[in-house]
Amino acid sequence: MTEYGMQTSSHDAPPNEERTALRKSPASGPAEVIQEHIVEIVSDSGEGAQRCGQSLASIAARSGHGIWTVEIIPAEIQPPHRSIAGASGNRVRMAAHKVTNVGDKADLVIAFNEQVLLSRLNANEIKPGATILIEEMWKCDKDPAVAENYEKVTAEVRSKGYKLFEIPMQTECQKYVPDPTKGKNMFVLGILCTIYSLDTALAEAQVRLTFAKKDQKIVDANLELLAAGQAWAAENLSVRYMIPAAPVVKPQIVTNGNAALALGVVASGMEVCSMYPITPATSASHYLSTIFEKVGCVVHQAEDEISAATFAIGASYAGKCAVTITSGPGLSLKQEAIGLAVMTEIPLVVIDVQRGGPSTGLPTKVEQGDMMSAMFGSHGDAPKVVMAVDSIEDCFYSVITARKIAETFNMVVVILSDAALSTAQQPFDRPEFNPDWLAPPVNQSAVPEDAHPYDWDERTGIATRFIPGQPNGMHCLTGLAHDRDSHVAYDPQINEEGLLNRSRKLAALQKTLRLAPVYGDEEGDLLLIGWGSTRGAIEEAVKIMRAKGHKVSSLHLKFIQPMAAGIDAVMKRFGKVMTIENNWNDPESDPLIDPSNRRYSHLAMLLRSRWLVDVDCWGNARGQPLKPAEIIEAAMAKLDDKKPTAGGQ
Amino acid sequence: MTASMSQCLMQMVQTDYQIADYQSDITPRWCTGCGDNAILTAMQRLCRDEQLPPEKTVCVSGIGCASRLPHYMNAYGFHGIHGRALPIAEGIKIRRPDLSVFVTTGDGDCCSIGAAHWIHAVRYNMNMTMLLHDNNVYGLTKKQASPTSPKGLKSNTTPFGATLNPLNPLSVTLGISNVSFVAQVPDWIPELLYDVLSKAYHHKGFSFIRILQRCPNFMNHHFDAAVQDPLRVRMLTHADGLRLKPELSRIYKNQETHDPLDLNRAQALAMLDEEIPVGVLYSNPHVPCYDELRKGKRPSTPQLVETVLNEEFDKVGIWPEGQQATSNGE
Numbered sequence: 013m014t015e016y017g018m019q020t021s022s023h024d025a026p027p028n029e030e031r032t033a034l035r036k037s038p039a040s041g042p043a044e045v046i047q048e049h050i051v052e053i054v055s056d057s058g059e060g061a062q063r064c065g066q067s068l069a070s071i072a073a074r075s076g077h078g079i080w081t082v083e084i085i086p087a088e089i090q091p092p093h094r095s096i097a098g099a100s101g102n103r104v105r106m107a108a109h110k111v112t113n114v115g116d117k118a119d120l121v122i123a124f125n126e127q128v129l130l131s132r133l134n135a136n137e138i139k140p141g142a143t144i145l146i147e148e149m150w151k152c153d154k155d156p157a158v159a160e161n162y163e164k165v166t167a168e169v170r171s172k173g174y175k176l177f178e179i180p181m182q183t184e185c186q187k188y189v190p191d192p193t194k195g196k197n198m199f200v201l202g203i204l205c206t207i208y209s210l211d212t213a214l215a216e217a218q219v220r221l222t223f224a225k226k227d228q229k230i231v232d233a234n235l236e237l238l239a240a241g242q243a244w245a246a247e248n249l250s251v252r253y254m255i256p257a258a259p260v261v262k263p264q265i266v267t268n269g270n271a272a273l274a275l276g277v278v279a280s281g282m283e284v285c286s287m288y289p290i291t292p293a294t295s296a297s298h299y300l301s302t303i304f305e306k307v308g309c310v311v312h313q314a315e316d317e318i319s320a321a322t323f324a325i326g327a328s329y330a331g332k333c334a335v336t337i338t339s340g341p342g343l344s345l346k347q348e349a350i351g352l353a354v355m356t357e358i359p360l361v362v363i364d365v366q367r368g369g370p371s372t373g374l375p376t377k378v379e380q381g382d383m384m385s386a387m388f389g390s391h392g393d394a395p396k397v398v399m400a401v402d403s404i405e406d407c408f409y410s411v412i413t414a415r416k417i418a419e420t421f422n423m424v425v426v427i428l429s430d431a432a433l434s435t436a437q438q439p440f441d442r443p444e445f446n447p448d449w450l451a452p453p454v455n456q457s458a459v460p461e462d463a464h465p466y467d468w469d470e471r472t473g474i475a476t477r478f479i480p481g482q483p484n485g486m487h488c489l490t491g492l493a494h495d496r497d498s499h500v501a502y503d504p505q506i507n508e509e510g511l512l513n514r515s516r517k518l519a520a521l522q523k524t525l526r527l528a529p530v531y532g533d534e535e536g537d538l539l540l541i542g543w544g545s546t547r548g549a550i551e552e553a554v555k556i557m558r559a560k561g562h563k564v565s566s567l568h569l570k571f572i573q574p575m576a577a578g579i580d581a582v583m584k585r586f587g588k589v590m591t592i593e594n595n596w597n598d599p600e601s602d603p604l605i606d607p608s609n610r611r612y613s614h615l616a617m618l619l620r621s622r623w624l625v626d627v628d629c630w631g632n633a634r635g636q637p638l639k640p641a642e643i644i645e646a647a648m649a650k651l652d653d654k655k656p657t658a659g660g661q
Numbered sequence: 662m663t664a665s666m667s668q669c670l671m672q673m674v675q676t677d678y679q680i681a682d683y684q685s686d687i688t689p690r691w692c693t694g695c696g697d698n699a700i701l702t703a704m705q706r707l708c709r710d711e712q713l714p715p716e717k718t719v720c721v722s723g724i725g726c727a728s729r730l731p732h733y734m735n736a737y738g739f740h741g742i743h744g745r746a747l748p749i750a751e752g753i754k755i756r757r758p759d760l761s762v763f764v765t766t767g768d769g770d771c772c773s774i775g776a777a778h779w780i781h782a783v784r785y786n787m788n789m790t791m792l793l794h795d796n797n798v799y800g801l802t803k804k805q806a807s808p809t810s811p812k813g814l815k816s817n818t819t820p821f822g823a824t825l826n827p828l829n830p831l832s833v834t835l836g837i838s839n840v841s842f843v844a845q846v847p848d849w850i851p852e853l854l855y856d857v858l859s860k861a862y863h864h865k866g867f868s869f870i871r872i873l874q875r876c877p878n879f880m881n882h883h884f885d886a887a888v889q890d891p892l893r894v895r896m897l898t899h900a901d902g903l904r905l906k907p908e909l910s911r912i913y914k915n916q917e918t919h920d921p922l923d924l925n926r927a928q929a930l931a932m933l934d935e936e937i938p939v940g941v942l943y944s945n946p947h948v949p950c951y952d953e954l955r956k957g958k959r960p961s962t963p964q965l966v967e968t969v970l971n972e973e974f975d976k977v978g979i980w981p982e983g984q985q986a987t988s989n990g991e
C-alpha cells in the first residue's frame with residue numbers, strides 16, 4: 013500500500029469519447045497485482061447488492077484473502093427508488109494480508125443507478141480516480157428527467173477523473189431471467205469475479221450456498237447469471253486485478269460481529285437470552301433464535317427493555333447467568349434493573365451494541381457513546397464490569413469471559429460492541445470447543461446451617477449466592493440496603509459494608525487483569541489509546557506512521573471497568589498521549605471552548621481523572637467508523653502540536 | 662399451578678411442614694388491621710396444606726407495602742423494583758418448572774408502573790399465581806391516588822378529589838388474550854381468601870387474583886359498606902369454582918351460580934356497579950402456557966452445545982486445501 017492507503021491504479025483513464033470502445037475491447041495483458049482493494053456494491057434496497065457483496069467477500073475469504081466487509085444501510089426500510097438516502101449495499105475490503113478495519117476510501121464502485129452512486133460520492137467515500145461501474149439502462153429511460161439525471165451524474169464523474177464503465181446490466185440479465193431486478197446482483201458478482209481474477213469453482217460454490225434454501229431452478233438461474241457476468245466482463249472490460257492470496261493454513265470461520273456474539277452466547281453456557289428488538293443489536297438475537305432452541309435454550313422477546321432485563325435477572329437468580337442484548341436507548345431503560353442486579357448481586361450479562369445517540373440518534377450508525385452510561389448509568393454507587401470488544405473474533409470470546417466473570421463475582425458485566433462490528437465480517441480461526449466455557453450445573457445442594465446469603469469474603473468481596481431449590485438457603489433478595497442475612501437494614505454501617513464489598517469485587521477482578529501489550533515500541537513521542545471497534549484502524553494507522561519513522565505506538569483497552577494496572581507507567585514513556593474514540597469531544601477550535609469547559613471523549617475523561625495525566629483526545633461522531641487515514645492526520649497534528657481539526661474534518 | 666414430580670417426591674420424604682415453617686424470622690411491619698396480614702396468613706396456610714418445600718417456593722414482588730410480603734415468608738423471595746415483579750417471576754419460571762412461584766403486588770405496582778407487564782403476563786400465561794393487593798391507594802409513599810382509586814378520592818396528589826374514573830383490574834384482565842384465571846376476593850373473609858388462593862394455585866397457567874385489601878392507615882372505612890353489608894357481596898359459586906360452606910352461605914345470601922368458563926358473564930360481573938363479585942370469574946385450564954411452549958425439547962448438555970456450534974461453524978467455514986467440513990451444515 014502506498015502512502016495512507018492512497019492506492020492509485022496504473023490503469024489509464026480512457027478519454028470520454030473512447031469509453032464505449034474500451035468497453036468493447038477484450039481483456040488485454042495480465043492482471044495488475046495489487047496488495048488490497050476496497051470495493052463497494054450499491055443498489056436500491058431489494059436489488060441484492062448486500063448479498064452480492066457478502067458473496068464476493070466469502071469467495072475472497074475462501075480464496076485466502078484477508079477481508080473486512082461492512083453493510084451500507086439505508087435509513088429506512090423501503091426508501092424511494094433511485095434515491096440518495098436509499099443506497100444499500102456492501103463495502104468489501106480485500107487484501108493479501110489480514111484486514112482489521114473498513115479502510116479508507118473505495119477503489120472500485122459498482123452502482124445499480126446514478127443516485128446511489130451519488131450518495132457514496134457525497135459521503136466522500138470514494139477515492140479520487142477510482143474505477144466506477146454503472147448500470148447504463150437509465151440513459152434511455154422513458155422518463156426524460158431520469159435520463160437527464162443519469163447523464164448529469166455520469167458526466168460529472170468523468171470530468172472529475174474517475175474511470176467510468178457503463179454496463180448494460182438490465183439488457184444482459186434479461187437474456188436469462190424475466191425480472192433482472194432479482195438477478196443483477198449475481199451478474200455483478202460474476203463481473204467482480206472476473207475483475208479480481210477469482211476462482212470460478214469457488215464462486216459457483218458460493219452461489220450454491222447463498223441459494224441453498226431455494227429450489228434448483230433458482231440456483232441454476234443464478235449460476236447462469238454468474239457465468240454471464242464473468243463472460244461479459246472477460247469480453248468487454250479491460251480492468252483486471254490480482255490480489256495475492258495466502259493459503260489458508262488453519263480452519264477459519266467468517267461471521268459478522270453480531271453472529272459472533274450469538275455464537276458466544278451459545279458457547280458460554282448461558283441458557284436464557286431475553287431481549288427487545290433494537291437496531292443494530294437485533295440481528296444477534298435473530299441469529300441466536302435460529303440456534304438456541306437446538307441446544308435446549310430460549311430467546312425471549314420481552315414486552316420492553318425493562319422486562320427484558322428483569323426477566324434475565326429472574327432467570328439468572330433461578331440458576332445460570334442470563335444475557336440481555338440491546339443498544340443505547342434500551343440500555344437507558346435497563347438501568348434501574350441493572351442497579352437491582354448490582355444490589356442483589358445477581359450475575360447478569362448485558363450486551364450493548366452501541367449506535368449513535370443521544371435519544372433515538374443514528375439507529376444504524378456507529379458511535380462509541382455509551383461507555384459512561386454503561387459505567388455510571390444506574391443511580392447510586394453501582395459497580396459493574398464494563399468490557400469492550402475489539403474484533404469480530406473478540407465478540408465470540410468476550411461473551412464466554414463475561415459469563416464467567418458475572419458468575420464468579422456475582423456481578424453485572426456489560427459488553428460494549430457497536431454498529432461497526434455488528435454487520436462487519438471478518439474471517440478468524442475456527443474456535444475449538446472447550447467444555448470449560450460452559451457454566452457448571454445449577455447448584456442445588458443444601459446450604460450449610462450457619463451460612464448467610466451475603467457472607468462477603470473480605471479479601472474479595474464475593475459472597476456465595478444461594479439459588480432457589482437449595483435447602484436451608486431461603487432468604488429474600490432485596491434492592492433495599494441489606495445486611496448479611498439479606499434483611500432490610502438502613503443502619504449506616506451496614507449500608508457501607510454492602511457498598512464496600514460490592515466495590516471490592518471490582519478491585520479483586522482488577523488484580524487478575526493484565527494490560528494488553530503496547531502496539532509498537534514501548535516508548536516514543538505519541539501514544540494513542542483506544543477501546544472497542546477502533547482497534548484495527550488505530551493499529552493500521554500506527555503501522556503506517558511507524559513505517560515512515562514516526563515514534564508512535566498504541567494501547568488498546570479491553571477492560572474499561574475495572575481497568576488493568578500499569579497504564580500510568582506506559583503513558584509516562586511517551587511524550588504525548590491521546591485517545592482515539594468514535595464519540596464526541598468538544599473541538600478546541602470552537603471560540604466558546606477553552607480548557608475550563610472542554611468536554612473530552614469518554615476514555616480520555618477517565619484516564620485524566622484517574623492518572624492526572626494530560627491525555628488529549630481525538631475522534632468524531634459522524635456515524636462512520638474511524639478510518640486509518642483520519643487517525644494518521646490527527647496523530648500527525650498532535651505530533652506537530654497543531655490543534656487537531658474539529659471532529660476530524 | 663400443578664405440583665411437579667419432584668415436589669411429590671419431596672412430599673414423600675417430608676410431609677410435616679407446619680405454618681411456622683413458612684414464617685420468616687422477621688415480624689411483619691404492616692399497620693394493625695392492614696389487609697396484607699390476612700393475605701400473608703392465607704399464603705402460609707396454602708403452603709402448609711400443599712406441603713410446599715420452602716426451598717422450592719419463590720415469592721416475587723415489586724415495591725410497596727404489599728411487596729414486603731416475601732420478607733415475611735420463609736421461602737425464597739425476590740423483593741424487586743417498582744412494577745417489575747412479573748418479568749422477574751417469568752424469568753425465574755422459564756427454566757425452573759420445579760419451583761412454585763407467587764407474585765405479590767400493589768395496585769400502583771401492577772396497574773400503573775407495571776401495567777405493561779401485567780398485560781403481557783396474562784398473555785404469556787405462565788404457571789404462577791399473582792396476588793394483586795388492591796387497596797385503591799399508594800400506601801408506602803403515603804397516600805397518593807392509584808389507578809384504582811375511586812373518582813373523588815382526596816389524596817395528597819388529588820387534594821380536591823381524584824378526577825378520573827378508576828381502572829377496573831378485573832375487566833382489563835378478562836379482556837387480555839390468553840387470560841386463563843381471574844378471581845376476586847376480599848381480605849376480610851379469611852375462609853374465602855384461602856379457597857380462592859387454593860383454586861388459583863391449582864390452576865394450570867397464570868392465575869390472577871384481585872384482593873380487595875383494607876388500608877386502615879390511608880383508606881379507613883373505605884370498604885366498610887361491603888364489610889358491613891353482606892348483600893353487597895355477590896358470591897359466585899360453581900362446582901368448578903367456589904363452594905360456600907353452610908356457615909358462609911347463611912351470611913352471604915346474594916349468590917349466583919357462575920360457570921367459570923363463561924367469559925361473557927364474567928365480563929358482565931366484573932362491571933357490576935353496586936355489588937362486589939367474589940369468587941372465580943374465569944378459569945380455563947386449556948390455554949397454552951408460554952413456559953411449556955418454550956420448554957427446551959432436549960436438555961442443554963456440553964455435547965449438544967459442541968455439536969450445534971460445529972454445525973454453525975461449518976456453515977461459515979473456510980478450510981485449508983484438502984481439509985473439509987466435519988458436517989454439511991446446510
Ligand SMILES: Cc1ncc(C[n+]2csc(CCOP(=O)(O)OP(=O)(O)O)c2C)c(N)n1
Pocket residue numbers: 724725726727728743766767768769770771794796798799800801802807
Ligand atoms: C421507579 C420508582 N418510582 C417510584 C417509586 C416510589 N414508590 C414506591 S411504592 C410506590 C407505590 C406503591 O403503591 P402500591 O403499588 O399501590 O402498593 P401499596 O404500598 O399500596 O401496597 C411508589 C410510587 C419507586 N420505588 N420506584
Ligand code: SF4
Pocket residue numbers: 690691692694695696697726727796800801875876877878879
Ligand atoms: S399503609 Fe395501608 S397498605 Fe400500607 S401497611 Fe399500612 S395499612 Fe397496610
